[in-house]
Amino acid sequence: MNRTELRPYAPAELEAMEARLALRMTARLTERAAALPQDVSERLRFAREQALQRAQAARAASSATTSASAAVDNGGSTLTLGNPQDGRPGWWVQIAAWMPLLVLVGGLVLIQRIHTQNQIAAAAEIDASILADDLPPAAYSDPGFVEFLKTPRD
The missing domain is CATH 1.10.287 (Helix Hairpins)
Incomplete structure (x- = not known):
């Protein structure tokens, strides 16, 4: 092929x-x-x-905007913000193309951090309630205590 x-x-x-x-x-x-x-x-x-007539007007407007590129001259170097002559998009178009991906990755990292913080807060709340309870922590690992919790109360 x-x-x-x-x-x-x-x-x-x-x-x-x-x-x-x-x-x-x-x-x-x-x-x-x-x-x-x-x-x-x-x-x-x-x-x-x-x-x-509308198509001709639109064609004339689009050719005017693509030919009007902004250029800044800094000691012989040129920065083109418009559509360069070689057919490749300008640097700002490339940045704009990558921006959604960067926002997505940043959002996923933020969601992961928030989820981790929520898990830490839940574990800290459980630890605090175990330590503040009247039962000693060893009672929670006792098999008899687990059976006591499973039996229905009258």
Whole structure:
């Protein structure tokens, strides 16, 4: 079995694939539009024009935000907060991707500590009640005492 390497597509490749998909979809819609009544086809045409305008506006807005990356110049070195040109996400995106895992691990550690503290508190309460009782601690390990506790009282 030949494994293909997954790689992120360049914006130009994505745009070309979107254009091919749009051409295929419009060809299918045009084929089916001939059987529709006139009023339905007019509403569809109007909706299609509005969708194309919205898509162009969204495409223009997304290209403006990806091209506007923040850069800080410190003596010749550059810190890019936006989408770098090599296609890899910025350092803050990588930190944001690891953040849920870190929160999960921290939560599990906190739950374990709370559980341990509750067990220690319960054991301390039992020890305190045994030491404060009138019976000596050796009575609790006596087999006769266990039988005494199992017998029903009248």
